[in-house]
Amino acid sequence: QMQLQESGPGLVKHSQTLSLTCSVSGGSISGGHFYWTWVRQPAGKGLEWIGRIDISGVTYYNPSLTNRVTISKDASKNQFSLNLKSVTAADAALYFCVAVIEVAGKGTVDYWGQGTLVTVSS
Amino acid sequence: QSVLTQPPSASGTPGLTVTISCSGSSSNLGSHEVYWYQQLPGTAPKLLIYWNDQRPSGVPDRFSGSKSGTSASLAISGLRSEDEGDYYCAGWDGRVSGVLFGGGTKLTVL
Numbered sequence: 389q390m391q392l393q394e395s396g397p398g399l400v401k402h403s404q405t406l407s408l409t410c411s412v413s414g415g416s417i418s419g420g421h422f423y424w425t426w427v428r429q430p431a432g433k434g435l436e437w438i439g440r441i442d443i444s445g446v447t448y449y450n451p452s453l454t455n456r457v458t459i460s461k462d463a464s465k466n467q468f469s470l471n472l473k474s475v476t477a478a479d480a481a482l483y484f485c486v487a488v489i490e491v492a493g494k495g496t497v498d499y500w501g502q503g504t505l506v507t508v509s510s
Numbered sequence: 511q512s513v514l515t516q517p518p519s520a521s522g523t524p525g526l527t528v529t530i531s532c533s534g535s536s537s538n539l540g541s542h543e544v545y546w547y548q549q550l551p552g553t554a555p556k557l558l559i560y561w562n563d564q565r566p567s568g569v570p571d572r573f574s575g576s577k578s579g580t581s582a583s584l585a586i587s588g589l590r591s592e593d594e595g596d597y598y599c600a601g602w603d604g605r606v607s608g609v610l611f612g613g614g615t616k617l618t619v620l
Contacts, residue, residue, distance in 0.1 A: 434612075435600075448607055495560065
């Protein structure tokens with residue numbers, strides 16, 4: 389059973405860069421076909437897809453974030469990461485990392501981390 | 511504002527069936543699969559349905575999904591108190607090349 393764990397600073401200053409890492413266990417980030425994905429959820433609000441990276445390193449991002457976001461992966465550490473530049477209060481949220489099993493170019497079942505809360509200070 | 515439209519709330523009586531709708535457009539539900547998630551209070555979302563009507567292993571058959579054109583539905587039969595939570599539809603949108611989530615539906619079991 390694959391398990392994912394988010395880590396990173398819980399507090400980021402306004403205009404700085406938010407950096408989170410997702411550690412993967414029970415599976416290899418360089419083996420199999422997965423979409424390594426980030427999703428966030430502001431307090432009391434709905435889910436927002438941030439973006440994903442696939443086995444080939446191809447990335448897709450939410451158009452509303454594409455100018456500020458980068459998702460990368462590190463096979464040597466079995467981790468993937470999220471960098472979000474120039475954060476504002478609107479970026480405060482619970483951030484989830486997700487591993488989505490890809491079949492024929494489409495997502496199927498997935499595994500979610502427990503989420504990590506990020507607060508933005510002024 | 512979500513491009514996938516869900517009713518903000520739904521309710522049902524234990525033992526009966528409730529249906530949650532999700533409305534999209536030709537660039538998303540009209541040409542790609544729909545997914546449904548359940549989020550219970552204080553927990554990460556859980557996948558209930560993928561590819562319109564497929565249940566992951568371990569998801570009870572009380573949960574079923576369907577899609578027609580640019581609309582999709584999640585039906586929960588034999589409603590239980592533990593089904594109370596938020597439900598989200600999701601799917602790929604070819605126009606923006608990204609995943610969209612619906613705004614979520616809060617289910618109350620009366």
